[in-house]
Amino acid sequence: MKDVYKKPDSFYEFFTRSAAPDKEATHYCPGCGHGNIHKLIAEAIDDLDIAERTVFVSPVGCSVFGYYYFKVGNVQAAHGRAPAVATAIKRALPHSIVISYQGDGDLAAIGGNNILQAANRGESLTVIFINNAIYGMTGGQMAPTTLIDQKTTTTPYGRHSSNEGYPMRVSELLSTLQAPVYIERCTLEDSKNIMKTRKAIRQALQNQIDNKGFSLVEVLSPCPTGWKLDPLESREWITKSMLSVFPPGVYKKRDDAEARPIVPHPKLNAEEILNAIGVAKKEDSLETGSVGSDFPTHELILAGFGGQGVLLLGQLIAKSSMMEGKYVAWLPSYGPEMRGGTANCHVVVTNHRIGSPLVTNPTLLVAMNQPSLEKFAPQVRPGGFVVYDSSFVKDVTLPDHVTAIPIPFSDIANKLGNAKVANIVAAGAVIALTGITETKSLMKLINALPKKELIEANLKALEAGREAIASREKQTVGV
Numbered sequence: 001m002k003d004v005y006k007k008p009d010s011f012y013e014f015f016t017r018s019a020a021p022d023k024e025a026t027h028y029c030p031g032c033g034h035g036n037i038h039k040l041i042a043e044a045i046d047d048l049d050i051a052e053r054t055v056f057v058s059p060v061g062c063s064v065f066g067y068y069y070f071k072v073g074n075v076q077a078a079h080g081r082a083p084a085v086a087t088a089i090k091r092a093l094p095h096s097i098v099i100s101y102q103g104d105g106d107l108a109a110i111g112g113n114n115i116l117q118a119a120n121r122g123e124s125l126t127v128i129f130i131n132n133a134i135y136g137m138t139g140g141q142m143a144p145t146t147l148i149d150q151k152t153t154t155t156p157y158g159r160h161s162s163n164e165g166y167p168m169r170v171s172e173l174l175s176t177l178q179a180p181v182y183i184e185r186c187t188l189e190d191s192k193n194i195m196k197t198r199k200a201i202r203q204a205l206q207n208q209i210d211n212k213g214f215s216l217v218e219v220l221s222p223c224p225t226g227w228k229l230d231p232l233e234s235r236e237w238i239t240k241s242m243l244s245v246f247p248p249g250v251y252k253k254r255d256d257a258e259a260r261p262i263v264p265h266p267k268l269n270a271e272e273i274l275n276a277i278g279v280a281k282k283e284d285s286l287e288t289g290s291v292g293s294d295f296p297t298h299e300l301i302l303a304g305f306g307g308q309g310v311l312l313l314g315q316l317i318a319k320s321s322m323m324e325g326k327y328v329a330w331l332p333s334y335g336p337e338m339r340g341g342t343a344n345c346h347v348v349v350t351n352h353r354i355g356s357p358l359v360t361n362p363t364l365l366v367a368m369n370q371p372s373l374e375k376f377a378p379q380v381r382p383g384g385f386v387v388y389d390s391s392f393v394k395d396v397t398l399p400d401h402v403t404a405i406p407i408p409f410s411d412i413a414n415k416l417g418n419a420k421v422a423n424i425v426a427a428g429a430v431i432a433l434t435g436i437t438e439t440k441s442l443m444k445l446i447n448a449l450p451k452k453e454l455i456e457a458n459l460k461a462l463e464a465g466r467e468a469i470a471s472r473e474k475q476t477v478g479v
């Protein structure tokens with residue numbers, strides 16, 4: 001047999017998340033164990049020939065960007081909810097191979113009950129549990145697995161059992177349950193143990209291929225950044241400090257476990273689903289609201305940096321439209337990272353019930369910064385509008401089928417004496433352009449905002465936004 005040294009095929013050729021998108025670097029810190037474990041998983045997926053049917057569920061934590069690396073099906077789950085999301089995928093697609101990849105904050109803290117219930121139900125999943133005894137992504141806070149006396153940003157004098165309890169031993173805890181078929185704890189302290197981890201990951205995947213039930217591999221993994229050690233010291237710290245608290249080994253292996261029968265679930269159409277959950281389809285499901293049938297449907301995406309107030313902008317438009325008897329939806333979205341991400345919200349305002357709050361092809365985009373324009377402008381539907389903050393957005397290339405409206409929201413807000421009201425300038429512009437809601441309804445909401453000192457500037461900002469549009473020809477917006 002010939003040894004072949006190459007990047008696993010289950011990885012993308014380039015990892016576009018990293019600073020240099022044409023390079024092979026990941027976003028992980030030097031010496032971080034996530035990289036090792038990713039590689040072991042990707043090699044196993046290749047060798048077991050399951051890439052076509054694998055779904056990788058990455059929740060929140062440093063592993064959140066799994067989808068930038070694994071060339072398989074990917075779903076990003078809310079913090080701690082990967083086992084529930086994985087359960088849904090596995091049950092809907094019984095032949096898929098579902099990997100729930102979770103950190104210790106994610107799995108043992110916020111998602112503690114999720115993992116317990118999934119393990120107890122014996123879901124046929126493969127869980128890879130990265131135990132680095134700390135919250136890495138958010139800057140090194142205490143996790144349930146943090147060691148006694150270990151210093152973290154939230155236990156600066158060390159963890160004390162009298163105050164914070166004891167390190168949680170997840171493998172031991174879950175192995176008391178009847179259903180799981182395989183639970184093993186491994187470590188990344190040295191090459192020998194990395195090879196053991198490799199074997200355990202393969203076993204856990206093979207169990208799922210054989211449809212045996214719930215398997216979990218816990219991996220003691222270095223977090224040099226959170227531990228404030230260099231990569232070599234981190235490996236030594238696992239040996240010196242972690243092994244006595246988290247002894248490696250096989251905690252559960254049910255050799256008697258038999259392949260579980262795959263029970264096909266009935267496929268229901270929309271009406272049958274509504275009946276099954278007790279919501280009978282009503283004749284009036286498309287009844288119009290109190291605004292009349294000629295009110296057009298507005299589907300907006302409002303986007304900018306976190307802190308620019310785009311979520312509030314969307315809330316104000318939605319609430320004010322709701323006060324006027326329209327059907328509305330407001331769906332916020334911000335990156336899973338703690339800071340520095342973009343924020344956006346989807347807003348639907350219409351005269352009939354809304355099936356989904358998701359806006360895929362907006363009638364109008366408000367872009368408060370360059371990345372938002374670049375990301376969402378291509379989605380704007382033909383005949384739609386792109387209103388952008390020309391104080392910041394300088395490089396504008398837009399599809400021919402949209403109308404671009406530059407307004408210097410931030411410069412206008414600064415002239416009014418407060419940069420914070422740029423989002424309200426945008427609100428004035430949106431209202432004037434679309435007629436989505438009435439200025440007086442929005443003024444009522446502004447008057448009720450908690451920051452009373454901003455009321456005057458906000459009202460002026462609303463008017464300034466309206467004026468910026470007033471000079472333009474009246475156009476029909478919405479569908």
Ligand SMILES: Cc1ncc(C[n+]2csc(CCOP(=O)(O)OP(=O)(O)O)c2C)c(N)n1
Nearest residue numbers: 060061062079103104105106134135136137
């Ligand atoms: C609902 C929710 N609560 C809190 C956070 C903040 N948060 C992001 S990552 C994280 C901890 C992740 O730690 P861990 O699971 O141990 O993963 P690691 O980063 O160490 O790999 C927290 C609390 C969030 N994103 N969402």
Ligand code: SF4
Nearest residue numbers: 028029032062136223
């Ligand atoms: S903070 Fe820790 S877990 Fe996160 S990438 Fe860095 S070393 Fe890895």
